[in-house]
Amino acid sequence: MQVHLKVKRYDPEAGDEAPRYSHYSIDVPEYATVLDSLLQVRDYEDGTLALRYSCRSSICGSCALRINGRAYLACKTKALDMMRDGEEIVVEPMGNMPVIKDLVVDMAPFWSKVQQIGPWLQPTGPEPAREFLVSHAAMMDLAKTMNCVWCGACVSDCTVLEVDKSFIAPAALAKAYRFVGDPRDGMSKERLEELSSVAGGIWDCTRCNICVEVCPKDVRPMDRIMQLRELAVEAGITNHTGVRHGDAFARSVRHLGRLDEVRLLPESVGFWNVPRLLGELPGALRMLRAGKLPWSHALLPWRHQIPSIRQVQRLFDSVRRERKGVSR
């Protein structure tokens, strides 16, 4: 099978001022992975190509890179699946991390974020006489997160990290869940407080799902971030715009059966937050002028309630009553 590769090259140490692309056409068997193809290029076509890899069996997490614009493990991805009508397969280094050479990135920012969350168990209280016993169910929940192989694919494609380097980002936040959710950890509340208040914490995730999509181990980092949010609220760590936004959202759906967009912003940032509200005023006036500020939802709510609003309210109350009963 003929494979055409377009590989991004960059060697700042050799004086490259900007990245360039090298093109290769090689023959590989149909079962070849993208990593097999790159190794064939390096071994037989161009020995200057730099890439990082080790196990070739999607266990070590070393060979994450971007293929056709998205992060994959090169050893877990068949070249055939990436060929798109015989077109070139575009291979680039991971995003959101500085390039050392060609396809090799500097993982230092990645590891510093993992360090930031305190990635070790912190039990409190007296040591038990024998080993800590953890229920099967609790461990199975954590096992999803423990599958992480630190490949960096989720960090490479994280859309928040693209605009804000302080975001702790999916891999480290998922790891934080691994400890917060561990019954043996004694610092869960302190961890949640830190993760809620620190710049780049759990409330900065946009829920774009890219990390869920690219993770080669189905860790679903974003789902773990959502679990952290849920646990933070349950632990009473609620003084955050993100929490008030969720509360205001649910309140408006219970009230109207649909969203009241006008009340959502002041209720989320706080009616007392005058500077922020004043900052939003020009935008609100722009929307009003364009007929995009549904003020009557807030001022004349009865005109906007859905006909069966009572039924929706009963549904809210019934689900919430049962949830309260369970958590007690």
Next chain:
Amino acid sequence: MRYAFWPGCVSKGACPELYESMVKTSAKLGIELEELYDGNCTGAGVISEHEPELADALNARNFALAQKLGLDLINICSTCQGVQSLAQEKLDRDEAYRAKINAKLAEEGLEYKPGLTIKNFMWLLVEDYGLDKLRGQVTRPLAGLRCGPFYGCYILRPSRILGMAEHPERDQYLERIIEAVGAQPVDYEGKNKCCGFPILTNNRKNSLAQAGTHLAEAQDLGADCLVTPCPLCHLNLDAQQPSAAQVIEKELHLPIIHLPQLIGLALGIDPKELRMDRHVVGTQKVLDKVLAKVGA
């Protein structure tokens, strides 16, 4: 063609032009809409953060209302689609969970049975209506209009719940529709990324930097406008565009068109009826290009 129609909160709130253009465009296409006037908000992925079971119950209620009509359910919002698909996957997979939710719906005489078809208008156009038939309906080809697609996260990811196994090309439908109405799709990296809307309240700077980055990229590549099936993306890209321009310190003027507006223009519907005036970023640039072609 008849569908149960969930318009979503935003088309009844901050984007009334989406609702009006959908009504006009689908009538012209011969698609009948049975609106779920009694439907409720899907929770937009926000309610499910704190109260997942409540969010699933609210969605099951909408599904049951559609099933009562015996019709497939359609929406005009990427976010509604993602949230509905996710809730449906949970309900369909777990019989005990479904029974628990149905017990709550029973108070209203409703029941959700697994297997409802839920489609965004974009999917419907390609899979049910057909692009050849759409091409045949075009009376005002949008030739020369350079149009960037902007999908919205929830209609693309997670792909495992969005029917991508059965329809692997759902991530290219917008480009195909843009071509079918005679316009030219503009390819840019931001088309599949996040508009930033979900964090607008708690991290305005990041949110607007995301919107601004994608707008600037498409604008630099010569796009005349973006088209989106998601009104939440529309709000961050259109209503917040002047603020996004300040954040990224770049001049931006890129109209953001709703999908039904794009189709409606190609079907020859009067731009006034499509409420092309209800945009923060004026759409005149688009209309000049589109209407000039007909006059020429």
